Amino acid sequence: MALRTIRTYGDELLRKKSKVVDKIDDRILTLIEDMKETMYHANGVGLAAPQVGILKRVVVIDVGDGPISLINPEIIETSGSYIDEEGCLSIPGKEGAVERPKYVTVKALNENGEEVIIKGEDLLARAFCHEIDHLNGVLFVDKIIEGDE
Ligand code: NI
Numbered sequence: 001m002a003l004r005t006i007r008t009y010g011d012e013l014l015r016k017k018s019k020v021v022d023k024i025d026d027r028i029l030t031l032i033e034d035m036k037e038t039m040y041h042a043n044g045v046g047l048a049a050p051q052v053g054i055l056k057r058v059v060v061i062d063v064g065d066g067p068i069s070l071i072n073p074e075i076i077e078t079s080g081s082y083i084d085e086e087g088c089l090s091i092p093g094k095e096g097a098v099e100r101p102k103y104v105t106v107k108a109l110n111e112n113g114e115e116v117i118i119k120g121e122d123l124l125a126r127a128f129c130h131e132i133d134h135l136n137g138v139l140f141v142d143k144i145i146e147g148d149e
Pocket of ligand 1: 087088089090130134
């Protein structure tokens with residue numbers, strides 16, 4: 001495993017759309033392990049592959065219940081909404097209030113290529129949305145509620 005460098009705000013790569021993973025090979029598995037290590041090292045709760053310079057649809061999340069790795073994640077259902085402060089490892093020192101769904105169901109592939117469906121509530125739901133936004137070149141600062149800049 002190795003730490004990877006986290007790209008920061010202003011890096012054009014963070015604004016690009018990531019590509020679907022069509023084969024879960026050793027490169028993808030190494031990427032996931034490195035992303036977990038990088039996320040923990042930076043005390044983050046989530047990290048998306050474009051944040052380490054790789055435009056692939058891969059995210060890792062740990063909101064305190066153990067690591068979750070998602071390959072080609074898609075949001076299939078949401079409900080409710082709430083507003084909370086959000087931050088991002090690519091935008092150090094910045095926080096802002098963002099409205100997100102309270103419940104989010106995600107479909108993805110795990111590291112074995114099996115389809116998984118995971119339901120998230122509150123912080124986990126928020127992390128799903130935030131990290132999947134990264135795969136589409138969207139950053140939380142695009143969504144900060146007016147007046148909380
Ligand atoms: Ni982020």
